[in-house]
Amino acid sequence: MSSRRYTIPSTSSLTAFESVARLRGFARAAEELNTSQSAVSRHIGNLETRLGVKLFDRAGKRVALTRAGELYFGAVTSALEEVQNAERSLLSEQNDVTIACTHEVSHLFVMPRYANLKRALGGKADIRIITSEYSLVPSILDTGVDLVFEYSDAQDRKNATIVTPELITPVGAPDLVAQLRSKLQDPAAGWGDVPLLALSKTNYGWAVWDDWFEARGIAVRGITVETFDNYVYLLEAAVNGQGLALGWRGFVDRYLADGALVQIEDRWIERRTKLWARLTPKGLENAAALRIMRQLQGDAPTMAQGN
Template identity: 45%
Template sequence: MKLRKRWIPSTSALLAFESAARNGHFSRAAEELNTSQSAISRHIAGLEDQLGTKLFERKGGKSALNGAGERLFRSVALGLETIQAAALEISNAPDDEQLVIACTHEISHLYLMPRFDALQKTAGQPIRIMTFDYDNFDVLADPRIDMVFSYQDLGAPPEHQAVAFSEAVIPVCAPSFAEAHKAALHRGPGTWGSLPQLELTKSNRGWATWEDWFAAKGLSRPAGANHLGFDNYVYLLEAAAGGRGLALGWRGLIESYLDTGRLVAVGDQFIEFNRPLLAVLTERAQDRSIARKCLTFIRENSV
């Protein structure tokens, strides 16, 4: 049986779209991709024509994703992340000439990627990132892995682990959501029962929840709150940026969203919890210079 040819938009258009969506500006996408703003606009206009729908709403010099754009962005971002991870995994560097880091898709996308160039420069050798799910992958048993990121204490000695960031969270939402619900947000969290709250549905591995946040404010989570569940934190943040509701934003993971204005903080106070994200060296890596240098980098740049 003859296989049907796959139909996808051009990779150039998808790269332009992903960068513009992530940065919130066509001009920033142009800078990132080393091209002109007009080229980004042409790619996205062509993509919208090809799909038969608009993907952005243009407001005051910024470009915000609409519903169709959000859906496409989630798929494109995940696809590019998967391609990058596979390319790194099958790179030609022998295992003893590279550092292999294991982490979730969320930590790869939101924590490691913004720091990847600096981490690579520190290592001085190739870095591979392997993504995994906490529920079905025993990373410490994999002989290829040098470093793993975990919210749980894996029992490593202090010299073989570093705090990537201490957990501190703050509610965030899209600027349009903040404007539409200005009165309720101003009255305070005790009255947020009518506001949609976005939350993770995956097995909790130690991170803070809405219940934890409300308890830290001396409150119970409002009864009847509209809970929207997501099994991936990247998707949750994208939904928040699309105006779907309030999300808990982790310091160390949300900076790109705040910097581009896709999300705004509700209030100015992070609530801190004693639940750090740890970078832990495996037994294989404890005597490797490249691994120790990267662990030191993470420790010295802890958020």
């Protein structure tokens, strides 16, 4: 393929011409461009010599475009606007942050923190959230994703930070918990007929009711649970009094804060699995994504906060 070389005037000459034509004056153009009037005149003179036409009629302080100047002004303005728009588009794309996560993480974890994340960006970028089933999240990472939320029991991960440890505790609607609290004072009794809510979807390492019972030293058998394939729906069922849910710190905070759900005991059990935010190769080159990561890290609940 043959190379193409553009033989056009310098951008300094073109911007000087555009400014003089738009402002109808050399002095005003020099002020706008933060340069001297003689420099502006020199740029215009070089253009007129190069093009072999007169671009401006000068009568004292009055400056007007000639017919050739008007034609050239239209072309130069259009070209400069195209370059400016392309730059804005590229800067916008670089500053925006695209996050990939599950619907549960988006609804329960990211959105309650959305205002803080936007403030971390200084209002100069947008946040785009792509949701998917957890097993399908890896398949969407090549769509321009900067940051992805993942579960892992690793102690350290490259380009990632723990945004919340896995702290669990049973929660339920206030009326239901009030009815059950005295009954559940005896860890060895009463759990068999307690309505429990659980997830039916494929487990990728997060805790289930058996894990909580084991951590609390409660031996139970024959427990019946109502299952849901989405944690958001499960929590809504808990709010409606259908049963107790296993609450994750960082996901049920909003429900606990407004009293829609309450804990059956004042303790959280810590598990090995954690929710991580990981920067993709694209995100590592995106300053806005790095700011989002720092904000998430600063907002992460600790074990002390969980107790």
